[in-house]
Amino acid sequence: MDAKAAAERPVKQDEKTALQAEIINMLFGSNLKSFIVASLVAITLAYVEYDQVNNIILFGWCVIFCFVYGLRFCTTLYFQRHSANYPTDYWLNIFRLSTLACGMAWGFAGYYFLSETNEVAHKAFITLVIVGVTGGAMVVYAVDAITSKLFSGSIYLLSLPGFFTNETELSLAMAILLAVYIVYISIASTNLGKKLHENILLHHAAIKQQEEIEKLSQHQRIHLDHTPMGVIEWDLNLCVVSWNAAAQEIFGYSQDEARHQHASFILPLDIQHQVLQKMHKLISEGNSTHCQNENLTKEHEIIYCEWTYTALRDSENQVVGLATLVQNKTEFKKNQDEIQYLAYYDTLTDLPNRRLLTDRVTHAIHSSSRNKSYCAIFFIDLDNFKNINDLHGHSAGDMLLKSVSTRLKTLLREEDTIARFGGDEFVILVENIGETLGKSKKIAELISNKIINGISDIYSIGNVQYRTSCSIGICNFLGDTLSVNEIFKRADNAMFQAKSDGRSCFRFFDEKLQPSIEFKASLENDLRDAIFDRDIIPYFQPQVNHRHELIGAEILLRWQHPKHGMISPAEFIPIAEDSDIIHRIGTEVLQSACKQLAIWQNNPETAHLVLSVNISARQFMQKNFVETVLSSIQIYHCSGSRLRLEITESLMLKNINELATKIEKLRSYGITLSLDDFGTGYSSLSILRSFPLDEIKIDKSFVDHMLENANDAHIIRTVINMSNHMGMTVIAEGVETEAQEAFLAENGCLNYQGYLFGKPMPLDDFSDYIKKPLSLH
Numbered sequence: 001m002d003a004k005a006a007a008e009r010p011v012k013q014d015e016k017t018a019l020q021a022e023i024i025n026m027l028f029g030s031n032l033k034s035f036i037v038a039s040l041v042a043i044t045l046a047y048v049e050y051d052q053v054n055n056i057i058l059f060g061w062c063v064i065f066c067f068v069y070g071l072r073f074c075t076t077l078y079f080q081r082h083s084a085n086y087p088t089d090y091w092l093n094i095f096r097l098s099t100l101a102c103g104m105a106w107g108f109a110g111y112y113f114l115s116e117t118n119e120v121a122h123k124a125f126i127t128l129v130i131v132g133v134t135g136g137a138m139v140v141y142a143v144d145a146i147t148s149k150l151f152s153g154s155i156y157l158l159s160l161p162g163f164f165t166n167e168t169e170l171s172l173a174m175a176i177l178l179a180v181y182i183v184y185i186s187i188a189s190t191n192l193g194k195k196l197h198e199n200i201l202l203h204h205a206a207i208k209q210q211e212e213i214e215k216l217s218q219h220q221r222i223h224l225d226h227t228p229m230g231v232i233e234w235d236l237n238l239c240v241v242s243w244n245a246a247a248q249e250i251f252g253y254s255q256d257e258a259r260h261q262h263a264s265f266i267l268p269l270d271i272q273h274q275v276l277q278k279m280h281k282l283i284s285e286g287n288s289t290h291c292q293n294e295n296l297t298k299e300h301e302i303i304y305c306e307w308t309y310t311a312l313r314d315s316e317n318q319v320v321g322l323a324t325l326v327q328n329k330t331e332f333k334k335n336q337d338e339i340q341y342l343a344y345y346d347t348l349t350d351l352p353n354r355r356l357l358t359d360r361v362t363h364a365i366h367s368s369s370r371n372k373s374y375c376a377i378f379f380i381d382l383d384n385f386k387n388i389n390d391l392h393g394h395s396a397g398d399m400l401l402k403s404v405s406t407r408l409k410t411l412l413r414e415e416d417t418i419a420r421f422g423g424d425e426f427v428i429l430v431e432n433i434g435e436t437l438g439k440s441k442k443i444a445e446l447i448s449n450k451i452i453n454g455i456s457d458i459y460s461i462g463n464v465q466y467r468t469s470c471s472i473g474i475c476n477f478l479g480d481t482l483s484v485n486e487i488f489k490r491a492d493n494a495m496f497q498a499k500s501d502g503r504s505c506f507r508f509f510d511e512k513l514q515p516s517i518e519f520k521a522s523l524e525n526d527l528r529d530a531i532f533d534r535d536i537i538p539y540f541q542p543q544v545n546h547r548h549e550l551i552g553a554e555i556l557l558r559w560q561h562p563k564h565g566m567i568s569p570a571e572f573i574p575i576a577e578d579s580d581i582i583h584r585i586g587t588e589v590l591q592s593a594c595k596q597l598a599i600w601q602n603n604p605e606t607a608h609l610v611l612s613v614n615i616s617a618r619q620f621m622q623k624n625f626v627e628t629v630l631s632s633i634q635i636y637h638c639s640g641s642r643l644r645l646e647i648t649e650s651l652m653l654k655n656i657n658e659l660a661t662k663i664e665k666l667r668s669y670g671i672t673l674s675l676d677d678f679g680t681g682y683s684s685l686s687i688l689r690s691f692p693l694d695e696i697k698i699d700k701s702f703v704d705h706m707l708e709n710a711n712d713a714h715i716i717r718t719v720i721n722m723s724n725h726m727g728m729t730v731i732a733e734g735v736e737t738e739a740q741e742a743f744l745a746e747n748g749c750l751n752y753q754g755y756l757f758g759k760p761m762p763l764d765d766f767s768d769y770i771k772k773p774l775s776l777h
Helices: 002-029 031-048 055-085 088-116 120-143 145-163 169-226 245-251 269-285 330-344 354-371 385-392 394-411 437-455 484-500 511-529 569-577 581-600 625-636 649-653 656-668 700-705 710-725 738-746 763-771
Strands: 230-234 240-243 288-296 302-313 319-328 375-382 417-422 425-430 457-461 464-468 470-477 506-508 536-545 550-561 565-567 610-614 643-648 672-678 695-698 729-733 751-753
Touching: 002 031, 002 055, 002 088, 002 120, 002 169, 031 055, 031 088, 031 120, 055 088, 088 120, 088 145, 120 145, 120 169, 145 169, 230 245, 245 319, 269 288, 269 302, 269 319, 302 330, 330 354, 354 375, 354 417, 354 425, 354 484, 375 394, 375 437, 375 484, 385 394, 385 464, 394 417, 394 425, 394 437, 394 457, 394 464, 425 437, 437 470, 437 506, 470 484, 484 506, 484 511, 511 550, 511 569, 511 581, 536 581, 536 763, 550 569, 550 581, 550 763, 569 581, 581 610, 581 625, 581 643, 610 672, 625 643, 625 656, 656 672, 695 710, 700 710, 700 729, 710 729
Parallel strands: 470 506, 550 610, 610 643, 643 672, 672 695, 695 729, 729 751
Antiparallel strands: 230 240, 230 319, 288 302, 302 319, 375 425, 375 470, 417 425, 457 464, 536 550, 536 751, 550 565
């Protein structure tokens, strides 16, 4: 009931507003006529009673009458011009007040004129005027009961004392009769008002209904004339009866061409029987329906349409045909198909994406639960994929991903799901690989070896030959013991372990290794948030010559972890290199080195010092690496000749031509380069001749055993001789004893770095180290 009342309330409010507006229009509309009639009656009354009433009283009443009716006249004129500026309640109250004033003016006439005359004829005339004015007003004001009562009540109540100034039976009788008349006319006025209200409401409802009918009719005409939907009518034999312009636009047939054609003329052969059968069924059952199907245009083009069928009935409720609305949804369907594709497939490789893979793994879990057969997820990550992006750009990386996805399709069964998980990660779902865990692992091992052997190859990427391999993590599962996310997580962790174990291999998920994997993952997340000079702290290890003179230092990083304390670079640098974090850290170290060199060069005691910075292979092979180095030098205005970049042997096997170009450009700005950890990698002496390096650093692993191991000693002598012959300086790292220093000096290595001369230390400690005489440790 409350809801119904709430719904009806606006309608009633609308009717009330319309009724009130009509009442005001009727009241003010009759004002001018009433003014003229009242003025004529007032003039007549004043003329007849001129000799009977005191002239002062008569003049005073005339002034009151003129003021009241003049004000009313002005109000009427103002209403006609400004009625829309004020609400209806305002105008109604104004009219009621002016009516009360007019009634009081006539009441004063009744009182004073009756009191001033003793002649019966004049009293009768005055009473007749009151009766006439009251009766006329009651009819005119019947539309508003309050206005009617204000006017008649004010006249009677003010006139009444005038009848009793001369206490005669005739005066009393006239007063009583006037009262009876006013009561009677009030009742009649009230009834008339109700009828008028009903008529106003009926008139308002009729107008509104007519407007609604006209509006509906207009909308129907617009709909039929301009609707983009095809409107087609069919007879009982499914032949076209009517065909609008939109239908012509959709199918290409004009109205004349389409009329009397059978419905089959716009249906492809393969669905004709199905659609026609549906239409006949609608006619026989008299129903309506909504469907979508393919259709045929005049040009024999297949389009996709949306249809709404409605059975047409005559006045006797007999079905006489079908009315249909049709829309061309071809573009919409293409867009929907494209959205569906984008939602579930990877646009680069055309493989299922993570969402579709998740759906299929969910289905596999249920299927495995029913069949009691194991499934396996293979999480594949391409090894060193970031290098191809760094070396040749993302377009080359995209080409490699497409090639790998094509290769994977040839290695697996059609029913297996191969998905691109993101970046360079692929995930494969293989179902029904054994009823026991052992058997499923054996099959998974065979599949993994097949994938690794198939993927590990040289790929032609444009003009570049690029070798890649992959690491695989495997998670076997049976039924719903694991959630989809947990399966992915376990396979991902197993893949992480495969990478940690040297890449180009596979690993099954092992719960024992989970804490270590999660720790490394958390370190990577923390490393992304680490701030240079606060968390990542540069340490300086001294480099000296054979006279124990300080010649420079190497920047070595330490990570002050808020939870795990000091973490060595051996632990966090590989994590940084496996991600994109190494680029940020490398840039920050370069800028820190240039800033420190700028400070040193302003001091004669430190201006000669050279500062060595380790550069990772990924960092060096960035396209903008040279620009990054030069920018750092320019920002801090330091000398490039005091900056030494240490690169590793592994870098020398990657794109030799590009490497040589970058080295030449760096050296043209005075920057020197050092080959770090020489002898531990795969570089040959012939490759060394291809690069204009300035220094070779002998690795600590050879220095540690050169006094006891003849082979290590021979390698060191060879490196020293080769370096001297090629014009490169030699420095040995990891020198910890005076005997090691003596051996190196005896064989021609005159520069050293190691604990014998000083451990890596913070900048403040290194600044103090510079000021003190060198002492061996």
